[in-house]
Amino acid sequence: MMMQTDLDDWFVREILPLEGALMRYLRRNWRDAAELPDLRQEVYVRVYESARARLPEQPQAFLFASARHLLIDRARRAQIVSIETLADLESSDHVADELTPERHAGGRGELRLLQQALDELPQRCREVVSLRKIDGMSQREVAQYMGIQEATVEKQISKGIRALAESLLSKGVVVGIARASVRLVKKGGQP
């Protein structure tokens, strides 16, 4: 059993950068988009708990295998599921084609994606996050500066954190963590 913090670091370093690919895989194989956040959470929980006993040697293969098993479980239990979906899931174990190059954006590319993620925030949220992160103001200073309540600032920060995470992780950006290039391995023949 490993230290909690090491496990956390491993998860952030190895698994989170694969989120964009994971979400594309889930989206392509699951019809109900409203269930995607729950599916993602469930995959992550399974991966994290398995890793607690032993770290998988190939994190990305392990992540996609977990995703696939989860979808199969869900599909079997579902009231309505397309036979094609189930057949696809059971027959294919390839995931490599989900890995696209944007996750290797690198330092400067990451900054650009970060800036883009900020620009996409709703106006007030963007202003709060900019003052906090770019101008280095504390939340209290942001409240003074904008003439709004501190509680409002905190709420906007909370909203901003979620939106930034969604935007950055969907593009495979885990900022500040340099990853070596990943070899693309295609196991199955199917697209």
Next chain:
Amino acid sequence: MSNAEQIEAAAADWLARRDNGQWTEQEQRALDEWLRAATAHRIAYLRLDSAWRGADRLAEAAAEAPARRTWERFSPRRIAAGLALAGAAALFAGYYSSPAPQNYATAVGENRTLALADGSRLTLNTGSRVRTEVGSGARKVWLDGGEAYFDIAHDAAHPFVVQAGDSRITVLGTRFVVRRDGDAVKVAVAEGKVRVEQAGRQVLLLANDTAQADARQIATSRKTPAQLVQLLSWREGRLVMDQLTLAQAAGEFNRYNRRQLVIADPALSGMVIGGSFAPENVDGFARLLQQGFGLRVDNRDDKIIISR
């Protein structure tokens, strides 16, 4: 909201509260408990925490694309709010997430060099006042009056900001001087790049460039290296004047001395003079006017009256 989304919202609230700078041990214990309660909680927290930490690099992104941050960010309303904040920041000294603001001032005739926490140095000229907030998260100095020379330690992730009245000067690492006379702010750059912003206008200055910003406009001028040395000469305890009018020269001396030069005859004000002086040697300057230019010098209390 799905189960996962509820957990994510709760994790974001924890992070936002933790970010507000008033985090208590009691809250930390409550968070630990929440994280232990379910792996899903821990996952959600790790995921958002990594993104929020990553957003620290926004400062770097902004520094690389300064053009993006113009009108919206520096409207007069916001600058006014910023000034109000400057006062408020002093009230909140001791607020531990940001460095405690420090106040420094020099007396008339005094000249003093300060080392800042980030490795930057700043030299205050005569009769100057600054407040500094320099620490791990932010590098800010308010020039409330007078003149200061900045030798800024390079840190791309944390731009150094000098607020002089309504003008905002942003740099990454460089040497430059800022002088504030009431609402007029003069900037001269010895090395590196400096951005000057005022009421939504902005200009980028390189070495040997100078700018003068007031409420109306920003005027720039390129100097020769020798002229720039003159602008910085006060740091060596010299007042170097090149082609100044008598009125301007008197103004320069008056910054450094309690005894003030007064040009009693308006016709003399436009007279052009030059030279290098010790700033406190106002009597020597007066004697030069008397002997070299045949002007009349009367010492009266704290005033030195110049006339024909």
